[in-house]
Amino acid sequence: MIRAPLRADASVLENEAMGAANRRLRLLVPGFEGFEPGQFAMLSPGAVGGALRFDPLLPRPMAIYRASSGSAGAEVEILYKVSGRGTALLAQARPGEQIRFVGPLGRPFPDLRSDRVALLVGGGTGVASLYELAVRGARLRAGAVRVLLGAKSARDLMGHADFSSLAVAVDVSTEDGSLGERGLVTEPLARWLADEPASDVYACGPTAMMRAAAALALRFGRRCFVSLENPMACGFGVCLGCAAPRRDGGFALVCRDGPVFDATIVDWERLA
Amino acid sequence: MIRAPLRADASVLENEAMGAANRRLRLLVPGFEGFEPGQFAMLSPGAVGGALRFDPLLPRPMAIYRASSGSAGAEVEILYKVSGRGTALLAQARPGEQIRFVGPLGRPFPDLRSDRVALLVGGGTGVASLYELAVRGARLRAGAVRVLLGAKSARDLMGHADFSSLAVAVDVSTEDGSLGERGLVTEPLARWLADEPASDVYACGPTAMMRAAAALALRFGRRCFVSLENPMACGFGVCLGCAAPRRDGGFALVCRDGPVFDATIVDWERLA
Amino acid sequence: MSVDTSVDLGGLRLRNPVLTASGTFGYGAEFAPFLDLRRLGGIVSKSLTLEPRSGNLPHRIAEAHAGMLNAIGLENVGVDAFIREKIPALAAEVVIVASVFGREIDEYAQACERLSESPRVAGLEVNASCPHVRSGGIEFGQNPQLLASLVRAVRRASAKPLLVKLSPNVTSIAEMAKVCEAEGADAISLINTLQALDVDLETRRPKLRNGLGGLSGPAILPVALRMVWQASRAVSIPVCGIGGIMTAEDAVKFLVCGATAVQVGTASYLNPAAAGEIADGMVDWASRRGVSRLADLIGTLQPWS
């Protein structure tokens, strides 16, 4: 069920460092009633702290990692990596501070099919978009999902402990070999596609990774869903800033028509 | 001795609420070697926290309240009132965070004269500019200074405890009568000017208060020094933004030629 | 204290002076989860062309200090789909201003004509910041003669209240405003975005695929206030102020500088309820100060003695 988005002043419950530049933000979001796997929220780091200031100006799209409801409202969890100005400021938000939250936004991953194995491929912060999908897969049946996580090195890996505590198989690849297999996460993906004919791909991560995952899926004739990360200004379809070129010539809005797309409709050549 | 100003990355040692909107900021300023009464520093609240952001853009002039030297550098104390965006951000600076510091800047109050009583008149945040002068007066001789502090109400009063712990007489006026005498601080000033013929006035506070103090001093034929608070961009004489009109037709730069001026050279009519 | 918020913007009777800016509010219905559109003075649609168009390749937007750059291209559903699909999604009480552009005067005129046929279109806003095909990219709003021809043509094409939205990338906004007035425009909207460029140093390419883009947001507010003040003194038709409005105080500043109404743009991205909050905030501001009609604030900038 796709819920209407809400705009709320969320309060920071926790904002903890997770190693390397990764952090976990826990928010109390009044009125929030749940989300579907792959949906995101817009968070305004610039507004944290009260004083009116507009640098940085735009809210940041962040995948909703996990949510649970409590008495005072729902708790929403975000995993993020400090990589630019926006996330550097987000890292400074202290418990009790308010942050503007708009969500849940976007179209989720499609439901997992009961007759297939879902290969969840996450790279970098893209991992965050896949966690709820893994949770649902674990509930569905044993072996419904297999999670492939990738990162530069063990320290950078996001959400590993959470995924591992689910009843799903988790493979890890790191570029430096500091954990799991050495190399790109697309390498085990290729093997699993070969080994598991009844499988679909659900990918989120850097564009290069998703492009590669999409190409692999195509080669093996499997369905592949990707969650794109275009720069966004609004997050709900009104600025037209997040357009991704479609194969058929037009554009799709990543925030409204995505972020999750069937990989075959994306024009990977013209995607920036 | 007027020292050359320095530019330093000061680290916040403490930033504590003092009641109402008043706060005390303690900074560790590497290389700082002291200041004269009435001098100030430029603090950049926008830059606190590291992420590059320029809203608000300008540094804020703040009187140096007190300084002492320790092993890691000098400790510099600022008293400030949260009144706008700049000070609201300053209030968020946490211990350990860096803040850009340029100072000491400006021309100090003239030395107290050994044959006169110095009437130190402070209103609002202007009180902060007078503390070091009171300290020096207390050292000079008993009865060398008399401090007149004014505020809206007892809660708003700045630095009262510090002044009171010096060996100087302190009179308090509050507009609502919640502490000391009810009314404006210029009322006791008028009485003291009448009672104490051998007195000089040293005033810092809202323009209206300083204008009134200057007029009183003139009426009684006394010297009066005021510390002006014009908006500033640079603080060291290069933007020409802080100009105050002089009686003789030209302008003085508040940051370079002041902030302390002989009240008779200021054109109070044309001062905004 | 109750405050009369109504204003008349060149024949558009608005319940309050807060509209939304073209291109920042979609076609209106997108805001339904966040805001009751009936609380607004009106909404201005994304600029519409005669035929639907898709826009530029990504990247189309980039962040700047206290602002953002955009070069969306001409992406819009086209006049017909707007009338057929977008208008019916809006409650009857919502005042709809259709923004129009074209690459030739004729395209503008035809689009205006078609839009005027819809009884739901309360007024037209001609976006004169569109590059003119035959003049090598110069905008209609950058050349007085071109602008005059454009306004003349659209004025002939429609009897609805006609707003002309001016480009700020000109030497004299007053001159452009006068041209609009002379050619029969009912009001002037300004400003559109400042032409701008930013570079991605990793690739040394422009941040936007289009190269140049438009700067919007709080960064441009003081430029917009200046132009509204200059334009409103140059003409007697009303001015609709746009540029960097984030708060009710910002909006009041525009009225004080001579605007009859305002449009909220980029703010809606940060906060989808911004336009409504600004409308409410203006009432608070006025009532705290004993101002009984918002219209009394228009053009009340005080000179320094």
Added chain:
Amino acid sequence: MSVDTSVDLGGLRLRNPVLTASGTFGYGAEFAPFLDLRRLGGIVSKSLTLEPRSGNLPHRIAEAHAGMLNAIGLENVGVDAFIREKIPALAAEVVIVASVFGREIDEYAQACERLSESPRVAGLEVNASCPHVRSGGIEFGQNPQLLASLVRAVRRASAKPLLVKLSPNVTSIAEMAKVCEAEGADAISLINTLQALDVDLETRRPKLRNGLGGLSGPAILPVALRMVWQASRAVSIPVCGIGGIMTAEDAVKFLVCGATAVQVGTASYLNPAAAGEIADGMVDWASRRGVSRLADLIGTLQPWS
């Protein structure tokens, strides 16, 4: 890796491309406590007039989002005091560019002549953003004919490297740049501040006593980059880029967009050592990327395929 930082700005041989912007660096000596001026490419003085002048009444400055407004007026010590008192305070290695303005062409020309007599003045920068007395406030830099006459006159008055500083408040910066080139200017500096206005809502007066003022700081950077790119493609004389430069990366962006050198303005208020840090930072930036000459960066903006 060692990086060659020298550039030639219209005959001004600079040890590095970082100068300081007129009006933001006083007369140079004020920065002695913070910065060794010999680390800079050069300094540009506060704009000088033939006779000393005092400026506007306060308020002369106000803060904006990611920027500031100023209307200082013409306050400066005058050409003679500059030569007599300000120049001698600067070490011999400091490259001094004297900025000049006047209210009539003749004043400009005379000031340039006098300044040219000083062997310490390495070059002149003519500030064309000054309102022309006889043209009802329009700036020299806003009218091509006025600008041409001005440049012609100052060109005749001095053989020193001549920079013309352009106003950004124009429809076509390329046109203005071409005028300067045609009249013999050696380089173009841009941009000066964007004309702007802000209001103090408590008094409903302009925040600045002068009413209008100029917007500077990071808010204007993308507009400045755009204009530098447009101007540098329009002329073959070099361009000196100005506007919102706060970091070495900002300065590199200007070079990439076609500037041969840059000027650091408002940044020096926030951080009096900014210009030096930017000069050093450009070297770091280049050496990390294997760029052996900063001049190799000039005009290297890559097109999107």
